[in-house]
Amino acid sequence: MMTFPRIDPVAFSIGSLQLRWYGLMYLFAFVGGWILGRLRAARPGSGWQPRDVDDLLTFVMLGVILGARLGYVLFYDLADYIRDPLEIFRVWNGGMSFHGGLLGVVGAFWYFSRTRKRRFLEVADFIAPLVPQGLFFGRMGNFINGELWGKPSDLPWAMIFPHGGPWPRHPSQLYEALLEGLVLFAVLWIFSAKKRAPGAVSGLFALLYGLFRFGVEFVRVPDVQLGYLAFGWLTMGQVLCLPLMAVGAWLLWRAHNGEKPR
Incomplete structure (x- = not known):
């Protein structure tokens, strides 16, 4: 069994103002995405300018925050937020949904593609390799908060979480940080280094993220207010991953059998 590193969720305070690690992780994610986007735009023949990256990531940032928060409210804990609507705005308490954030990002892609006369899949393929590093930071924020832990385990790296009872548990946040963050980033960054047919990069992202999640x-404990939704073992996260994996597989099939790389 490993010892859970008790990190103060508050990174530092200035008077009554507290800056939490959870919020800082979002800042790290957006800065990392901006740097990586600039690197992708600098590739020969990318067709992207630094200003395009700046504008697109601004839209994506808004889409992620609004979509992830509203997605969590609607998909995971609507009853509690109806009882206390102001809790919707207390994002420092956690409660962000990847699938909701993805819908917000799709909206940002649509708006950017319409206003800049670019194809939707071109925008999605450009952004997809930048997303996993953001997922890594988000899961590290969950880990620091000691939330979203896994089921009891006797593995050597199991941990006793502050609010998870007396049992060692899977550090499922770290599993997701590794798979959805580092592994997915490496695969997509290498895969996108070569010209691909429209939809191939974003399709691979959707399929692999869905499979990893x-x-x-x-091994992750389902949200207590929802439990298991289907067949006694499917969680909300798994249910939401099913259409995502289907879309990813379809985009890869379409890329393989349709339009050639541009």
Whole structure:
């Protein structure tokens, strides 16, 4: 068993103002995405300018925050937020949904593609390799908060979380940080280094993210207010991953059998 590193969720305070690690992780994610986006735009023949990256990531940032928060409210804990609507604005308490954030990002892609006369899949393929590093930071924020822990385990790296009872548990946040963050980033960054047919990069992202998240959910404790939704073992995260994996597989099939790389 490993010892859970008790990190103060508050990174530092200035008077009554507290800056939490959870919020800082979002800042790290957006700065990392901006730097990586600039690097992708600098590739020969990318067709992207630094200003395009700046504008697109601004839209994406808004889409992520609004979509992730509203997605969590609607998909995971609507009853509690109806009882206390002001809790919707207390994002420092946690409660962000990847799938909701993805819908917000899709909206940002649509708006950017319409206003800049670019194809939707071109925008999605450009951004997809930048997302996993953001997922890594987000899961590290969950880990620091000691939330979203896994099921009891006797593995050597199991941990006793502050609010998880007396049992050692899977550090499922770290599993997701590794798979959805580092592994997915490496695969997409290498895959996107070569010209691909429209939809191939974003399709691979959707399929692999769905597979990784679906798998980790087996060792992660489901949200207490929802429990298991289907067949006694499917969680909300797994249910939401099913259409995502289907879309990813379809985009890869379409890229393989349709338009050639541009």
